[in-house]
Amino acid sequence: MDILISGVGGQGTILASKILACAMMIDGHNARTGETIGMSQRGGCVVSHVRSDANSPYIPLGMADVLLSFELCEGARNLPFLKKGGAAVVNASRITPLTVALGACSYDEPAMRDAITANSDAHFLDAEAIAREVGSTKAVNTVLVGAAFGLGLLDIQKESLIEAIRMNVAPKFFELNVKALEAGIAAAK
Numbered sequence: 001m002d003i004l005i006s007g008v009g010g011q012g013t014i015l016a017s018k019i020l021a022c023a024m025m026i027d028g029h030n031a032r033t034g035e036t037i038g039m040s041q042r043g044g045c046v047v048s049h050v051r052s053d054a055n056s057p058y059i060p061l062g063m064a065d066v067l068l069s070f071e072l073c074e075g076a077r078n079l080p081f082l083k084k085g086g087a088a089v090v091n092a093s094r095i096t097p098l099t100v101a102l103g104a105c106s107y108d109e110p111a112m113r114d115a116i117t118a119n120s121d122a123h124f125l126d127a128e129a130i131a132r133e134v135g136s137t138k139a140v141n142t143v144l145v146g147a148a149f150g151l152g153l154l155d156i157q158k159e160s161l162i163e164a165i166r167m168n169v170a171p172k173f174f175e176l177n178v179k180a181l182e183a184g185i186a187a188a189k
Helices: 013-026 072-077 109-118 127-134 137-150 158-168 171-188
Strands: 002-008 031-037 045-052 064-069 082-091 121-125
Touching: 002 013, 002 072, 002 082, 013 031, 013 045, 013 137, 013 158, 045 072, 064 072, 064 137, 072 082, 072 109, 082 137, 109 121, 121 137, 121 171, 127 137, 127 171, 137 158, 137 171, 158 171
Parallel strands: 002 064, 064 082, 082 121
Antiparallel strands: 002 045, 031 045
């Protein structure tokens, strides 16, 4: 299973990749991760690759089974990684990426939605609003992981995801993240 996670700095893309990789390992898979971090700050592009039972940590173009995008523009930009028939789970909340702020690309929301819909089994949800309802917009990452699980896109056990959350977040944020996971699962159904 190959999962590409895209977003902007500060959204928790790397934490999501750690949770997914840890859950894969709990389930007995050999998990590998790799990151591409632009600008190394809030607002810079971040792409995480999560692979099970693969030799390389990086997903080749056209090979990702799932694209988890924390931001619409980054989802559209990373579509070439998704294989034909792959699924995209996209946060519909707008966060202006640094690439847009710098003028490197425009933010044509309808065109980006159309591109994602035309090139994937697309699922859009307002993960930020869902995370806010459970207690913190910082849980967008766990909401999206939950949505992917709820859609049946992850070959991972739910108990393994919960244990991976326990292993990767501070104890004071554990319950919040489990609630966010559950809310993402519910939103996907």
